[in-house]
Amino acid sequence: MLAPMATGVGQVWLTILEASRRSGLSEPTLRYYEQIGLVGPVPRDPSSGHRRYDAATMDVLDSLGCLRSAGLRVEDLRKYLDLLARGDAAAAEQRDLFDHHADRLEAEIERLRLRLEYLRLKARLWDARDRGDTGAAQRLVPRLLALVDRF
Template sequence: MTAGVAGEQVWLTILEASRRSGLSEPTLRYYEQIGLIGPVPREPSSGHRRYDAATMDVLDALGCLRSAGLRVEDLRRYLELLARGDAAAAEQRELFDHHADRLEAEIERLRSRLAYLRLKARLWDARDRGDAEAAKRLVPELLALIERF
């Protein structure tokens, strides 16, 4: 957050909070509505939300976790465990290990799909060059990759 005068609280608009956290404005409103973040103070004259440093710390973490694929219920669990501090360290580890394993499996699926697309491009390149033998050799590789899906 931008620094203000020493000791002065800096408030961000919803647009600034969205840009910083990577979460959309509707998502920020939704997270407030479902209680992931506490009630966000409003500017008295306009009623517009103003996000403080503590809320931004939470939103920054939630933005990172959401981009890693954690679902809302997992974000809620993370915050519950975080509130318990070190007493919940083992549970936090399990939460993150579980999602790391899930993400690793997703990456492997994406690698298989990428390999499939590369092989398809090679197949069509062989056909474009009129190389029927090369195209024929690629078919078993493609079929093997399809089996992995």
């Protein structure tokens, strides 16, 4: 469990290491997100100058960490936050943002499936060659070529 630094009345602050662990974003990414305005400015500890993340900032970072792990790009994260600030008035745009990304992800999964099938067929081809089964190897070649055309 993280050991947050408590300062002030009821306020809990996390160090950059703790914020990184909780959000799943690296420390350099946290600094970068602050630099480009996705979060921040992040308050600093007056005595050390180290970043201290409050609960509201952590809510944003937790969301960004989930979205980033789902493959959203920085420009999509920025758009998400801009739309989020508009609330329900931007619901249709939020839906479109996520639908568009889901479509992109689905296409990427299909490309990965093709690559996986290609690798499995290549393994079968070399297995056939290893066993000296030239007939099986020859039957696999057209399937491999057909897959290559789909890349």
